[in-house]
Amino acid sequence: MHYYGKLIGGMIGLLLPLGPLGVLLGVVIGHQFDKGVSEQIRARGGFGFANPEAVRRVFFETTFSAMGHMAKADGRVSEEEIRLARSVMYRMQLSPEQTREAMRLFNQGKDEDFPLENTLERFRTQAGGQHDLFRTFLLIQIQAALASGAIDNSERELLWRMCQVLGISRVEMAQLEAMVRAQTIFGGGAGGRTGARQASSGHSLAQAYKVLGVETGATDAEVKKAYRRLMSQHHPDKLLARGLPESMRGEAEERTREIRGAYDAVREARGMR
Numbered sequence: 001m002h003y004y005g006k007l008i009g010g011m012i013g014l015l016l017p018l019g020p021l022g023v024l025l026g027v028v029i030g031h032q033f034d035k036g037v038s039e040q041i042r043a044r045g046g047f048g049f050a051n052p053e054a055v056r057r058v059f060f061e062t063t064f065s066a067m068g069h070m071a072k073a074d075g076r077v078s079e080e081e082i083r084l085a086r087s088v089m090y091r092m093q094l095s096p097e098q099t100r101e102a103m104r105l106f107n108q109g110k111d112e113d114f115p116l117e118n119t120l121e122r123f124r125t126q127a128g129g130q131h132d133l134f135r136t137f138l139l140i141q142i143q144a145a146l147a148s149g150a151i152d153n154s155e156r157e158l159l160w161r162m163c164q165v166l167g168i169s170r171v172e173m174a175q176l177e178a179m180v181r182a183q184t185i186f187g188g189g190a191g192g193r194t195g196a197r198q199a200s201s202g203h204s205l206a207q208a209y210k211v212l213g214v215e216t217g218a219t220d221a222e223v224k225k226a227y228r229r230l231m232s233q234h235h236p237d238k239l240l241a242r243g244l245p246e247s248m249r250g251e252a253e254e255r256t257r258e259i260r261g262a263y264d265a266v267r268e269a270r271g272m273r
Contacts, residue, residue, distance in 0.1 A: 054126055055126055055127050055128070055130075055133075058122060058123050058126045058127070059123065059127070059133065059137065060102075060105075061105055061119075062119055062120065062122075062123040062137065063137055063140055063141075064085075064102045064105035064106050064109070065105040065106065065108050065109035065114065065119060066109060066116070066119070066120075066137075066141055066162065067085055067106055067109065067140070067141065067144045068085075068105065068106035068107060068108065068109025068110045068114075069109035069110065069114050069116055069158065070109075070141055070144045070145055070155060070158060070159075071085070071106075071109075071110065071144065071147075072109070072110040072112075073145075073152075073154045073155045073157075073158045074152055074154045074155065075154075077110060078147070078148055080147045080148045080149075081144065081147045081148065083147075084143070084144060084147040085102075085103075085106050085144075089102050089103075116158075116161065116162075117161070117165055120162060120165040120166060121165055123137070123166075124165060124166055124167075131167065131168075134166040134167070134168060135168070135172075135176060137162075137166070138159070138162060138163065138166070138168060138173070138176055139176055139179070139180060141159060141162060142159065142176060142177050142180045143180055145158075145159060146180065146181070151177070159173060160173065171213065174210065174213075175210065175211065175213050178207055178210035178211045179211055179255065179258050181207055204265065205265060205266070205269055207262070208261075208262035208263075208265040208266050209262075209266060211258060211259060211262035212226045212227060212230065212259070212262055212263060212266065213226055213230070214226045220270060220272050223263070223266055223267075223270075223272070224272075227259065227263040230259045231256060231259060231260070234255040234256050234259060235256065236253050236256065
């Protein structure tokens with residue numbers, strides 16, 4: 001089966017604040033990945049793995065089974081969590097066969113004896129240390145945890161268990177959560193200006209500081225340094241040069257828009273030049 005690139009692209013599209021257009025863009029990019037980008041990545045050593053199709057498959061399997069496990073983390077699967085899972089499948093325009101497979105994985109993950117650590121370890125091993133792929137996976141899981149409106153203690157502990165296996169620190173986990181929460185605030189508008197205008201409340205401004213990973217009492221110089229560091233880390237061209245799959249360019253570009261929007265909000269609130 002050669003549709004996993006489209007599925008991953010669709011998942012990435014769901015992270016973009018563009019509605020169906022974001023999903024369509026992700027699927028188109030994923031389709032190009034399926035058609036031949038994988039060979040270019042292999043030539044660059046991007047995956048560090050001999051079978052990109054296996055990487056795409058394990059990403060799909062791990063994502064939906066982990067979503068099911070997340071839904072059952074608090075002891076029961078809520079209607080909101082079921083709706084989120086079905087919404088993801090619907091918006092990704094899965095075929096009936098793909099939908100059945102995704103639901104099977106979701107239900108498998110709900111089992112109390114689901115081997116989460118082993119599943120994540122298999123994902124980590126087959127993905128060849130692709131940290132950006134792990135970050136994309138975690139962003140989706142954070143969205144699943146927020147399906148009911150808040151992340152409870154059991155869900156937060158589960159997210160941390162995922163992070164430990166995949167080598168994601170608590171600091172990075174907090175920043176990724178802030179990015180998910182801030183998508184509707186800082187994700188839109190050219191150069192993040194829409195985000196800056198929307199961040200008028202104290203809560204939104206606090207989210208902006210979290211996205212940048214700095215305290216509200218940080219100096220202007222520290223804010224600028226954090227912004228430049230994050231922009232360098234998430235710059236799409238740099239990530240692609242280091243082996244990030246082309247199918248993830250959209251996700252990387254959205255991260256930079258969120259970072260830029262958060263910085264604009266802090267800069268305007270402080271009157272920085």
